[in-house]
Amino acid sequence: MTDAVRVLLVDDEEPARALLTEILSRSPGVEVVASCANGFEAVRAAAERKPDAAFLDIEMPKLDGFEVMELLDPAIAVVFVTAYDHYAVKAFDAEAVDYVLKPYRPERLLEALKRARERARQRRPDPARLARALRPAGTYRTRLAVRDGSDVHVLPVSRVDFLEARDDAVLVRAEGKSYRLTQTLSSLAETLDPARFLRVHRSYVLNVDRLRRLELYSKNSHVAILADGARIPVSREGHAKLRELLGADSKS
Amino acid sequence: MDRPVTHPILARPGRLGPYLAATLPLAAILTALLVGTGFAAADAAAVSVPMTLLYAFLSLAAFYPCRAMPLGRARWPLVATTHFTAAILVAAVWIVIGAGLADLLGSFDVFAALPARYRAQAPTLFAAGVLLYLLSAGLHYVLISMENARERERKESELTILAREAELQALKSRIQPHFLYNSLNAIAGLISGNPEGARRMCVELAEFLRRSLAAGERPSIRIGEEVELVRHYLDVERIRFGERLSVEEDVEAGGFDCLVPPLLLQPLVENAVVHGISTLVEGGTVRLEARRAGNRLRIVIENPFDPDAPARPRGGLGLRLVRERLAALYGAEAIFAAKKLDGRHLAIISVPARLAGAS
Numbered sequence: 318m319t320d321a322v323r324v325l326l327v328d329d330e331e332p333a334r335a336l337l338t339e340i341l342s343r344s345p346g347v348e349v350v351a352s353c354a355n356g357f358e359a360v361r362a363a364a365e366r367k368p369d370a371a372f373l374d375i376e377m378p379k380l381d382g383f384e385v386m387e388l389l390d391p392a393i394a395v396v397f398v399t400a401y402d403h404y405a406v407k408a409f410d411a412e413a414v415d416y417v418l419k420p421y422r423p424e425r426l427l428e429a430l431k432r433a434r435e436r437a438r439q440r441r442p443d444p445a446r447l448a449r450a451l452r453p454a455g456t457y458r459t460r461l462a463v464r465d466g467s468d469v470h471v472l473p474v475s476r477v478d479f480l481e482a483r484d485d486a487v488l489v490r491a492e493g494k495s496y497r498l499t500q501t502l503s504s505l506a507e508t509l510d511p512a513r514f515l516r517v518h519r520s521y522v523l524n525v526d527r528l529r530r531l532e533l534y535s536k537n538s539h540v541a542i543l544a545d546g547a548r549i550p551v552s553r554e555g556h557a558k559l560r561e562l563l564g565a566d567s568k569s
Numbered sequence: 570m571d572r573p574v575t576h577p578i579l580a581r582p583g584r585l586g587p588y589l590a591a592t593l594p595l596a597a598i599l600t601a602l603l604v605g606t607g608f609a610a611a612d613a614a615a616v617s618v619p620m621t622l623l624y625a626f627l628s629l630a631a632f633y634p635c636r637a638m639p640l641g642r643a644r645w646p647l648v649a650t651t652h653f654t655a656a657i658l659v660a661a662v663w664i665v666i667g668a669g670l671a672d673l674l675g676s677f678d679v680f681a682a683l684p685a686r687y688r689a690q691a692p693t694l695f696a697a698g699v700l701l702y703l704l705s706a707g708l709h710y711v712l713i714s715m716e717n718a719r720e721r722e723r724k725e726s727e728l729t730i731l732a733r734e735a736e737l738q739a740l741k742s743r744i745q746p747h748f749l750y751n752s753l754n755a756i757a758g759l760i761s762g763n764p765e766g767a768r769r770m771c772v773e774l775a776e777f778l779r780r781s782l783a784a785g786e787r788p789s790i791r792i793g794e795e796v797e798l799v800r801h802y803l804d805v806e807r808i809r810f811g812e813r814l815s816v817e818e819d820v821e822a823g824g825f826d827c828l829v830p831p832l833l834l835q836p837l838v839e840n841a842v843v844h845g846i847s848t849l850v851e852g853g854t855v856r857l858e859a860r861r862a863g864n865r866l867r868i869v870i871e872n873p874f875d876p877d878a879p880a881r882p883r884g885g886l887g888l889r890l891v892r893e894r895l896a897a898l899y900g901a902e903a904i905f906a907a908k909k910l911d912g913r914h915l916a917i918i919s920v921p922a923r924l925a926g927a928s
């Protein structure tokens with residue numbers, strides 16, 4: 318509690334940012350380290366200035382508040398500040414620290430700040446829960462927000478070639494580039510359309526649209542050759558799943 | 570209007586009973602008629618009761634020519650010819666079956682005299698058959714028109730309910746609560762750093778609300794007033810979005826006196842801001858065009874948007890309400906199109922130009 322809490326805030330409206338800055342910076346022990354007008358700026362600023370807490374608007378251009386949250390270090394406590402009440406359940410599922418409705422009393426914002434201060438660096442939200450929260454019930458994600466150094470890209474899932482588990486993260490491979498997402502392969506895979514993304518190996522999820530052909534690798538395993546020439550291993554179970562999904566095409 | 574597809578008697582189990590019951594007096598009349606021409610009472614009854622029942626069923630077929638030729642739309646000579654031909658055919662079939670029945674009964678000693686008597690009276694029976702068929706055709710016409718009237722009534726009341734619902738929805742949605750919350754939040758943010766802006770926003774917001782509430786009370790307003798109202802809305806949004814939102818107006822003075830339903834443009838302009846400008850980091854220009862061309866009033870609202878942005882909740886609802894409202898008020902006279910073109914969204918309305926003052 319001796320250190321000041323470092324706060325980042327994002328809102329695409331200037332007066333709304335002014336209000337957040339005014340109330341937060343007036344409060345003792347708070348340092349507003351960045352005030353951003355959109356999600357891209359926020360992700361970049363967070364990487365540079367390492368905030369403890371982030372106050373995010375939800376409806377913003379390019380990246381919405383939830384997508385920004387996904388790209389932030391999971392140790393950063395997130396508070397959503399929005400005029401819309403219908404995102405509250407989603408925010409709860411994503412393990413946001415608090416959800417403040419505009420317009421708000423200064424005390425209400427400071428209460429959220431207190432919660433963020435308690436949560437900051439204490440508990441990492443479960444990335445799987447966040448990933449699930451990002452997907453409206455009964456639908457699959459159509460895009461992924463990914464980071465490339467300090468740049469942020471919004472990647473339509475149709476451009477993804479495959480996903481690879483790497484340590485405690487997932488590498489998303491798309492058009493020859495790879496992007497790192499801090500979550501598990503299973504939790505990411507379950508948010509994607511199973512008719513397109515298939516777990517063909519313990520460590521690989523394949524976009525079947527990219528499959529060019531299958532080659533026998535050893536007695537028990539195959540290797541998938543993708544449209545761009547990339548080769549990814551396919552387990553025996555993965556092979557069975559592929560045959561089932563692609564039906565007669567692969568039997569011939 | 571619409572043809573009933575189902576038979577008004579056969580398709581309704583509740584009607585067949587009364588219909589058959591109604592043939593009993595006919596059977597009695599026929600029996601009396603036959604007795605009058607010299608039939609023994611038993612002979613007459615043995616022929617007339619089964620034949621009346623049989624004819625009741627045969628006459629149900631009158632439905633099909635009736636359905637094919639609705640009165641008032643088919644030409645009279647055709648209707649008459651068809652029904653007479655059908656009457657002659659059905660009656661002939663009836664007489665032949667009756668002859669068969671008489672012959673069959675005649676093989677029993679009790680009815681030995683029947684076949685000859687029957688043949689003697691066949692022309693009378695045939696004439697009765699023709700008349701009864703025509704009676705049945707009349708009955709079917711009555712039933713069909715009753716059914717049509719009921720169907721029309723149901724459709725009309727359905728349409729009225731739809732129109733009223735669309736109107737109600739339009740009124741309910743005219744002021745988005747989120748717009749108010751965000752505006753109030755912006756005022757709170759402006760107060761200490763930009764009190765002048767806060768004051769301006771309060772005034773614009775109040776002006777917009779006042780005009781919206783007043784406009785909602787009236788069945789129609791001049792397009793000029795609607796544009797004025799939209800201007801106040803955009804002024805509020807311009808304070809919130811700053812340089813990201815700019816507005817271009819191309820409103821022809823000649824179109825100013827045209828009447829439009831109140832708050833027709835407001836939801837479209839709001840869409841342009843919420844689903845267009847606010848999805849863009851750099852923002853853009855909302856263009857509003859209204860001009861009169863002959864007896865039509867043409868309105869265009871155009872804005873850039875981010876094609877990659879995920880759909881926001883309530884997306885499309887505003888457009889649907891405008892479409893329903895225009896359809897309820899102008900029917901086929903209104904044209905409404907919403908299209909996306911190279912990252913720009915266009916909403917185009919064309920309605921008959923009705924002038925204020927003219928009724």
